Amino acid sequence: MKNLVKKGVVVLLITGVAAGCTSNPKPQAGGEAAGGGNAKPVTLTMWAGTGFKDIEGYDSKNYGDWEKQKAGEFQKLHPNVTVKVESVPFSDIEQKVNVAVAGNNPPDVLYDNIPIRISKHARNGVLEELDDVVKEDKADWKEAFLNMGTINGKLLALPLGSVPQVVFLNKTIFEKKGVSVPQDRSWTWNEMKDALKKVADKNTYGIAYFAKSEQADQLMVSNLLSAGAQWANKDFTQYTVNSPEGVEALTFMLSLQDEGLVAPGTATMDVNANFELFKQGKLAVLNHTSPVYGDLEVGKKNGAVDPSVEPFGIIPVVKEGVTPRITVTGENGYAIFKQNDSEKKKMAIEFVKFLTKPENIKAINKATYGIAARKSGTYEIQNKDASQLFEQLNKLEIVDLGKNRAYFSTLRQKFYPEMQAAFLKAKSPKQALDDFVKNANELAAKK
Known part of the structure; x- marks a missing residue:
């Protein structure tokens, strides 16, 4: 598939509400957003090797814009969490991740090609299982896509579509x-x-x-x-x-x-x-x-x-x-690298769960004319042809x-x-x- 990522690396540090996001999180018990109050501060890093742009409903003319805004939305729901998003060219991400894994310093969350790239890390035993991401609505996920992210009998990557x-x-x-x-x-x-x-x-x-x-x-x-x-x-x-x-x-x-x-x-x-x-x-x-x-x-x-x-x-x-x-092609999706900190692991799982909500999968596949990984991700194709x-x-x-x-x-x-x-x-x-x-x-x- 043609390269969908610009040359160069753009680092996006999300520390507050993303520009253009106006929705307010629903208050939890006690009037705090989830993860608020005295919750332990958590910082997550995400590397996006094949990002998106021109997503409907988002100011996303550049690669990384959508991820930045989604991270901002997530932080509003979890004020104790800071998400650092780095958009990396498709041609560079594989080597960058390999070096990071060898140095025991990979990102917490990775978005990249699953069958060719992420599956390699899955076989090497450095990824977290993602059953907790899909357990509440597993029936909504198309079996073929769950199988795509299942390595050695474990769900270790979650595709958005193809x-x-x-x-x-x-x-x-x-x-x-x-x-x-x-x-x-x-x-x-x-x-x-x-x-x-x-x-x-x-x-x-x-x-x-x-x-x-x-x-x-x-x-x-x-x-x-x-x-x-x-x-x-x-x-x-x-x-x-x-x-x-x-x-x-x-x-x-x-x-x-x-x-x-x-x-x-x-x-x-x-x-x-x-x-x-x-x-x-x-x-x-x-x-x-x-x-x-x-x-x-x-x-x-x-x-x-x-x-x-x-x-x-x-x-x-x-x-x-x-x-x-x-x-x-384009069987891209998310994986979480092994976490020693239980709270960080919990929030990484919550972040991937947030990113793979039906409305997000629908928006991404609509922008790419893709086949959605979730049944509820079906969208109306406006282009008649x-x-x-x-x-x-x-x-x-x-x-x-x-x-x-x-x-x-x-x-x-x-x-x-x-x-x-x-x-x-x-x-x-x-x-x-x-x-x-x-x-x-x-x-x-x-x-």
């Missing part, structure tokens, strides 16, 4: 060429190929693939599954994407490149460059994720997006006769890529070089996938 894969067509380009977009929001390989031949020209690329790094690699994986291949077996002891169906899918992608329908430079293109082409009106078909809807809306207002770009979302493109499936698309997406199977496997980060480093080799014609589709699967199965065997 964002699904979407194939975007620039409707303006298709209309100018007299090509209809699929009203059922689905395409087969041949239908897409025929359409790309009609819309691609010297000023417009048909579609773009990217293999510069592991970023957003789930989108490339999805393409490899479009002929019916399976990524791996159910227990991830064997990877199987080098099946004839997987080879056929990669061969199809390369055939589009050979016919001049793919933007040049797949081996050196990343997901952000891919999106830039679409924003500039130079790309007819974009492989990306649902937050693109919001990014385009904001971009049109600030001039970052060509005003002619009109997104039309469809489900993943597949070979004729194959049932579409989707991949998801997105609303119609989600009716289709919600019916599709979500592919489990085994992201919470201990070796998954290493596995990703083995994947994109093979995609580079295939698109550079240094390896055949079969050789590239065979080599990846060999490495993947060796990692799985080591566990």
